[in-house]
Amino acid sequence: MRIAGTCAFALAAATFASPALSQGTYPTPAPGTSSGQTAVAAPTPIVAPSPALRMMQEFKDTDVKFDMNELVDILRDRRHEGWVLAAYPDPRTAQPLIGAGFSLDLPEREHPQLDANNPHPFLEPSSADLWQAAGFDPARLDQILTVFYERRRTWTRRTWRKKLFSLPAQISDDDAIQLVRVGAIQAVYNAKAYCRNFDQLNGPQQMAMAQLVYQMGVNLEHFNAFLTTINPGPAPRGQQVATANPQTGASDSAADTQMLAQAMQDATATATPIPAGAIDQSPEYWLGVQQSLMGSQWAHKYRTRAISVIAMLDPAYSDDPTAAEQRVGAVLRPAVVHRRGRHSVAAREVSARSTVRHGKSGKGRHGAARTKGRKRA
Numbered sequence: 004m005r006i007a008g009t010c011a012f013a014l015a016a017a018t019f020a021s022p023a024l025s026q027g028t029y030p031t032p033a034p035g036t037s038s039g040q041t042a043v044a045a046p047t048p049i050v051a052p053s054p055a056l057r058m059m060q061e062f063k064d065t066d067v068k069f070d071m072n073e074l075v076d077i078l079r080d081r082r083h084e085g086w087v088l089a090a091y092p093d094p095r096t097a098q099p100l101i102g103a104g105f106s107l108d109l110p111e112r113e114h115p116q117l118d119a120n121n122p123h124p125f126l127e128p129s130s131a132d133l134w135q136a137a138g139f140d141p142a143r144l145d146q147i148l149t150v151f152y153e154r155r156r157t158w159t160r161r162t163w164r165k166k167l168f169s170l171p172a173q174i175s176d177d178d179a180i181q182l183v184r185v186g187a188i189q190a191v192y193n194a195k196a197y198c199r200n201f202d203q204l205n206g207p208q209q210m211a212m213a214q215l216v217y218q219m220g221v222n223l224e225h226f227n228a229f230l231t232t233i234n235p236g237p238a239p240r241g242q243q244v245a246t247a248n249p250q251t252g253a254s255d256s257a258a259d260t261q262m263l264a265q266a267m268q269d270a271t272a273t274a275t276p277i278p279a280g281a282i283d284q285s286p287e288y289w290l291g292v293q294q295s296l297m298g299s300q301w302a303h304k305y306r307t308r309a310i311s312v313i314a315m316l317d318p319a320y321s322d323d324p325t326a327a328e329q330r331v332g333a334v335l336r337p338a339v340v341h342r343r344g345r346h347s348v349a350a351r352e353v354s355a356r357s358t359v360r361h362g363k364s365g366k367g368r369h370g371a372a373r374t375k376g377r378k379r380a
Contacts, residue, residue, distance in 0.1 A: 053128065053132045053135070053136070054126055054128055054132070055126070055128035055132035055133050055135070055136040055185075055189075056132070056135060056136045058126060058136070058188065058189065058192055059136040059137075059185065059188060062188050062191070062192075066191070067191055067206075067209050067210075067213075068204070068205060068206035068209055069206035069207065069209055069210045071184070071187065071188075073210075074187050074210055074213060074214070075180065075183050075184050075187055077214070078103060078183050078186070078187060078214070078217060079102075079103045079179070079180060079183050086102065086103055086179070087100075087101065087102070087167060087168065087170070088101070088102065088170075088172035088173060088174050088175070088176070088179060089101065089147075089170035089171060089172060089173045089174075090107060090147050090148070090150065090151035090173060091151075091163065091167055091170070092151075092155060092163060093106075097155065099147075099148060099151045099152075099155075101147070101173070101174060101179070101182070102174065102178070102179030102182050102183065103179060103182070103183050105130075105133075105179075105182040105183070105186060106130050107130050107134075107144065107147065107148060107151070108130055108148060109129060109130045110129050110130075111127065111128055111129040111132065112127040112221070113127070114126075114127045114193075114221055116196060117224075118196075118199065118234060120199055120234070120236055121196060121199045121234070123195045123196045124196060125193050125196045126189060126192050126193060126196075127193075127221065128189075130144075131144060133182075133185050133186070133189070134182075136185055137178075137181045137182055137184075137185045138181070139178070139181075147173050147174075150173070186217055187213060187217060190213045190214070190216040190217035191209075191213050191216075193216050194209070194212040194213050194215075194216045197212065197216060197223060197230060197233075198212055198233055198234065199234050199236070200234075200282045203282040204282065205284075205318065205321070206321070207315040207316075207317075207320045207321060207324075208315060208316055208318075208320075210315055211312050211313070211315035211316050214312050214315075215312060218308070219301070226295070226296070226299060228295040228298065229292070229295040229296050229299075231295075232291055232292050232295045233292050233295075235283070284318045285318075286317075286318060286319070289316055289317060289318055292316055293313050293316050293317070293331065296309070296312075296313050296316075297309075297313065297331075297334060297335050302335055303335070303336075303337070306335060306337055309335065310328050310331045310332050310335060311328060313331045313335070314327040314328040314330070314331045315327075317330070317331075
């Protein structure tokens, strides 16, 4: 009994002493874990990618029927867009641009889908999101904007024009091309939201839609005749007719809309019926689509660019691109510059006064010479 009691006492002492020993040797287990497990640090929360980054990650060149590199080359063409490797102000809005016109401080915008038959949404991320989607550091964007706003605070428009192409580069040529590519991918994404049958278009037609979206952005919503024509169906789009567009100068007056609607009806009446779910690739239908763009001020103001874009909508464009552009150019005349009548009248009046004044002064000189000659005689 004494031996058993001694063993029991020793076992109890060892049992009560073990927690103190374990605290000095091993880390304290976290609450809810067994004594045989050690504490594990909490996992770092995973931040979901932004919609713009997800768009870039999900896009594949095989999603379109044209060469994306060709589209990027067209969009970075210096004949159509600027190419400045430092932040510079937009001529109209004074907002910062860089490269081929990439906006640096646009906020995220809401762009509702007005077409009930098009399930594809619009994506209008902020400039910061697109900058990160291109793989660039956000701190670098902040530095560029800081320098730009400091210059804009002290520089006049004349100073900007003088120093525009001599500014130290803030991005490289490759960076500017990457920004163009990001904008082109966003344009393709939103082109599907503008055109229900985008996936059924051929390569040049898809490229034309992407160029229209890239150049006009949300202002393409104002082209009601075009959007209604390119989205045939029982449910029209739900936008109102716009009278003017401050960004592109596009407008759809009532007379133009009626004219284009009549042209579309005539083309539809002569077109061959197509199976359900297929897109109409008849020349008559696409002639109506082209005419809906030719009636806009954008097409007349930017005639050279508009001819190349509108010609791509022709189903036979791939057979002979030059002939397709010539057909559009023969119809799309250059914009006529109307001078103010008051200025012309004033110019004529000044010219008339000058002629009369010079005539009188000449007559006076000759008369004085004759009088002086008679006196001498």
